[in-house]
Amino acid sequence: MQPLRGIDVLDFTQSIAGPICTQSLAILGANVVKVEPPEGDAFRPLIEGSMFASCNRGKRSISLDLKSERGRAIARDLAADADVIVESFRPGVMDRFGLSYEDLSAENDDIVYCSITGFGQDGPYEEYPAYDPVAQAMSGLMSVTGPTDGEPVRVGTSAIDYSTGLTGAMLVMGGLIGNGPENESGTHIDLSLFDVATTWMGYWVAHYTSTDELPNRSGAGLYGMAPYGIFEAGDGQPFYLATASEKLYGRLCDTLDRPDLLEAERFETADDRWENRDALRAELESEFEQFDRRELVELLAESGIPVGPLQSIDELVNDDPHADHRDLFVETYNQHLETDCRTTRMPFRFANRSLEPMSSPPRNGEHTRAVLDEYGYDAETITDLLDAGVLRESP
Secondary structure, three states: OOOOOOOEEEEEOOOOHHHHHHHHHHHOOOEEEEEEOOOOOOOOOHHHHHHHHHHOOOOEEEEEOOOOHHHHHHHHHHHHOOOEEEEOOOOOHHHHOOOOHHHHHOOOOOOEEEEEEOOOOOOOOOOOOOOHHHHHHHOOOHHHOOOOOOOOOOOOOOHHHHHHHHHHHHHHHHHHHOOOOOOOOOEEEEEEHHHHHHHHOHHHHHHHHHHOOOOOOOOOOOOOOOOEEEEEOOOOOEEEEEOOOHHHHHHHHHHOOOHHHHHOHHHOOHHHHHHOHHHHHHHHHHHHOOOOHHHHHHHHHHOOOOEEEOOOHHHHHHHOHHHHHOOOEEEEEEOOOOEEEEEEOOOOOOOOOOOOOOOOOOOOOOOHHHHHHHOOOOHHHHHHHHHOOOEEOOO
């Protein structure tokens, strides 16, 4: 039994954050109908179709022209019976369509309505457009990311989009459960990329407001901590080592049979190790070069030290036994390239129930006729709307 079976979700989102939110709801059993413009989701062709293929599984698509009055009327019909609305337009757009929370909750007071935007529904930036890297830049995330002697860089994937989408799914489920002691239902969720990205900066904000000190970029390491970062084993293969406490540093020295590194005055405290991090790195690398990467990672991990190989995408997909065991990759279809491919599954599962396999992403308007038939539209009316360009369908 899927926990959201029987929940109807109307999905007015494009890009990544909104689609990840609704894809998460779909894999938990919700019936998700993606409402696309006649030209389709603008992200369908990006990165040769890979973005769309990874964010829209398990949904059905209806292609609907919201710029026409007849199209908006159809959207209101669908919304009247929906349990959840998720939209990612800029503030005010859904109001102009007559599809705002106030409009729809007047007829459907139990609706859980989630708005995902760049900067939220109010404030000086509310009208500004934003994608993931803009949120990374403005939140301070980019300022602490990159080489110590180089420029700020973005995280190499749309991490803020994904975490915003997962946050949205969590909030929608909270809204479905009820938002008060009287188990009140119906709510408008205001979620933004900027808010989520700023939340990521929690401990750096706490550090700055405690000390007035700005964090410095520390490359692949973590400012103030050593040994912490990328090292190489004797076979030249990179791995990541993270000793964030005295206990972990002690375990490392014990595992390498180097009590002198634990006793040396220049490495005595975390501050000492940070100040003398280059010398410490040289000592450790002389030990690491005696092992190949696989042997070294297993040795350190079995000693309780956080460590792992630095893997490229092909290594992760083809060679990682744990990713394979955890079934982290699922089959899907890249419509832009017209080819089968794999993507990552959503990062949750239940011990006592199975989540049904999800269908590949829909073609634009693939389910237009079927969805409207379910809502009581007769075949003649649907054909008339298709002929008028209000609807579109794909085989």
